[in-house]
Amino acid sequence: LGIFQGSERPSVAGQRLGAPESMGISTLEPGQRPPTMPPGRQVSIRVQMLDDTQEVFEVSQRASGKVLFDLVCAHLNLIEGDYFGLEYQDQRKMIVWLDLLKPILKQIRRPKNTILRFVVKFFPPDHTQLLEELTRYLFALQIKHDLACGRLTCNESSAALLVSHIVQSEIGDFDEVQCKQHLLNNKYIPEQDTLMDKIIEYHRKHVGQTPAESDYQLLEIARRLEMYGVRLYPAKDREGTKLSLAVAHSGVLVFQGHTKINAFNWSKVRKLSFKRKRFLIKLRPDLNSNCQDTLEFMMGSRDCCKVFWKICVEYHAFFRLFEEPKPKPKPVLFTRGSSFRFSESPSAGQVIVNGQKQSLNLGQSPDGRQPSPLTSPLLTDAGFVRTDDEDEVRRKRFPTDKAYFIAKELLTTERTYLKDLEVITVSFQKSVGKDEALPDSLRNLIFANFEPVYKFHETFLKDVEQRLAQWCWVWTHVKGWDDKWRFLCVLLTANFQKHSEALLELERMCRSSRKLEGLCRDFELQKVCYLPLNIFFLRPLHRLMHYKQILERLCKHYPPTHDDFRDSRAALADVSEMVVQLHGTLIKMENFQKLLELKKDLTGIDNLALPGREFIRLGCLSKLSGKGLQQRMFFLVRAAWLTASNQFKVHGQLPLYGMTVGNTYHCLSTLIDSSCSTNIHSSLHSSASEMEKWVEDIKMAIELADKCNGPSAEILSSSFTDSSKSLTESSADQESEDDLSASRTSLERQTPHRGNTTVHVCWHRNTSVSMVDFSVALENQLSGNLLRKFKNSNGWQKLWVVFTNFSLFFYKTHQDEYPLASLPLLGYSITIPSESENIHKDYVFKLHFKSHVYYFRSESEYTFERWMEVIRSATCSSSHIRSLSRKEPHVY
Secondary structure (H helix, E strand, C coil), X not given: CCCCCHHHCCCCHHHHHCXXXXXXXXXXXXXXXXXXXXXXXXXXXEXXXXXXXXXXXXXXXXXXXXXXXXXXXXXXXXXXXXXXXXXXXXXXXXXXXXXXXCEHHHCCCCHHHCEEEEEECCCCCCHHHCCCHHHHHHHHHHHHHHHHHCCCCCCHHHHHXXXXXXXXXXXXXXXXXXXXXXXXXXXXXXXXXXXXXXXXXXXXXXXXXXXXXXXXXXHHHHCCCCCCCCCCEEEECCCCCEEEEEEECCEEXXXXXXXXXXXXXXXHEXXXXXECCEEEEEECCCCCCCCCCEEEEECCCHHHXXXXXXXXXXXXXXXXXXXXXXXXXXXXCCCCCCCCCCCCCCCCCEEEECCEEEECCCCCCCCXXXXXXXXXXXXXXXXXXXXXXXXXXXXXXXXXXXXXXXXXXXXXXXXXXXXXXXXXXXXXXXXXXXCCCCCHHHHHHHHHHHHHHHHHHHHHHHHHHHHHHCXXXXXXXXXXXXXXXXXXXXXXXXXXXXXXXXXXXXXXXXHHCHHHHHHHHHHHCCCCCCCCHXXXXXXXXXXXXXXHHHHHHHHHHCCCCCCCHHHXXXXXXXXXXXXXXXXXXXXXXXXXXXXXXXXXXCECECCCCCCCCCEEEEEEEEEEECCEEEEEEEEEECCEEEEECHHHEEEEEEECCCEEEEEEECCEEEEEECCCCCCEXXXXXXXXXXXXXHHHHHHHHHHHHHCCCCCCCCCCCECCXXXXXXXXXXXXXXXXXXXXXXXXXXXXXXXXXXXXXXXXXXXXXXXXXEHHHHHHHHHCCEEEEEEEEECCCCCCEEEEEEEECCEEEEECCCCCCCCCEEEECCCCEEECCCHHHCCCXXXXXXXXXXXXXXXXXXXXXXXXXXXXXXXXXXXXXXXXXXXXXXXXXXXX
């Protein structure tokens, strides 16, 4: 990637990524032609791009808006065009969107005097959904424009950090003279002069960051801002208070100034309509809410209402799921009110607008062009579609022996494991550099003990790749292979204890040094750190479990007469002995790591990660209070029972000593605290299966507390005034409904640095997980190529997929440094497609949650069964009692 500055910037956005100037045809689609023009006279339309250049496009007088939009996308080599739109100022001086279905000249009266602007129309909640670097670049230009015009407001620190990434993208690595001169010549924010020093300070830290990485960081920061992607439409409430309305991926928003005061999630909205100047939001009935079912806002005119209402419907259509509604007969002469309709169905792929079907698949352009290699059908190295016949020929070239696929699992998971080790030995080491915040003693403890392990596995991976390529999978008859397992055991034994010490010492130093804590937090924001940092410190322990599982499957497959049976058994015995020795350490460190992760997600608790503290279960339940059932997050640890709600702030804790579980019926359970002078009742509501797991774990925790000879002296210290608050105190019930509704609307509003942590996913999918589930999800890691298909797409997409920590992470290839997207699996179900779904392929499994549906296709029966097995382990929660067998590992 080049670095562009001043007048050297390319006139076409796609040229930054090396796109050719000719024709603007996607290089991914050989032989494709520009959009067909309707016959008739041509008119010239000027379009201003996101880089402020203007282009002139010739279209027919009868051409629809879609023809022009497709020409713009082709000119830019833009594949993910669905996120963008063309806006212009109409004769009423209102900014409106060009309707792609209507003729251009019926919308624009004077095309010669009108300039259309190509801008971002739909802002996804997570920019990692954008698959193409060009798309992210265009989004970065939009953020830059919104900052400059004052639409994207934020505090001074965020503004300075955003500008520093823009400067890094435009002029490259820090040079003080060049940076100051560039900031004097270019104004990115209204108050730039007062923030000059802070911008320079931030820019100094971005050395080595490429323009693409700067764009990524820019979007990562911007998406967390409250005004990200927000366009305000002036309105008033019934009392005449000045407000603004906006629409986002999650629903309709209400602002007062630049502060969001309310949000109406799409799931709560029954109908949107307008009557003259009145914009109406009809909500679904809610017995637990005192809010009126129809809200009314006054806007400037009927036209203002219609413009906002239409963009609301389009946002709903883009971010929700749709099916074609049955057409209704149109009135012969007149129409009144809202005629724009939408509907929902299990399909993620099509939008019905005014009765016409439009494709809105992620990565697919409006004219149906094939998307990028990530989202296209299975491609060969040359970039062409592979046919089923070629697939059959390819299948015959490779072994079908089950041992081959067991060995291949070792190879694919070893690739992921080596990448995980690189997070510590390469990325983290580079990030902290020689910063004084990381003491030399801790630096040596971490890197001196991880680097030998990394170097061994680097060589080990090459050996496995060579043997698999030649299908020379024998343990004894290849010289030196048996020695590698023995050396592996010796190496891991020598380093495992040090890895645990490194994690404990890092946590201790972070508690005493805010600067080191900030370094670690900043590193976790980097895309290469796709999991919490402390998980990577436990990867060698988890890998040991993977080796044991793979060797067990191999020994089970081989008959006793097989040449490799005895030596496979010997290798398994060595690894199993290590598992027995280190199993206690693994259990303790996994528990400690989980407590550290919860500590980041929760506010109001200070001493959660203490020796002897044991995490048991977390999840979402409905708490019965004076206001009815209210959604709450609950955390069960060995010492106490915690409840949290808005932004996961702990509102109360209840010691488990002396507690009993009352009657459980109709998914409703009552907790009774007999230690108080008057009984405290807390009624909790969930599904029958969820409640059974909760009750089982709570009873077990109460038994453990009762064995401690009285109330625990280690009551969790907190930031509330009274540390003995119970679940039923009124302070939690008095929480504002605005806060509660805001906390339910979107993942990215939460305070933790990652919007898809397990706590967030449990909250939004109304489920729970136990410590056993966490351990199983981490120890059952799986990697490999899969073909993915959306419900309404035609082709299969080849992806490198990694399963770990309850999620699937998607990459283009196994060489990629970071995932392009992820799919948290909590709440999902895994099944085999039925005949009615017309999936006529072998080894296909289906993932579905509510109306979200994904199909995945594996290469063999063995890999199909393995993916089914590990994904079920993440989607079927266990109780803590069932973990007792884990703590007594079987010696082979």
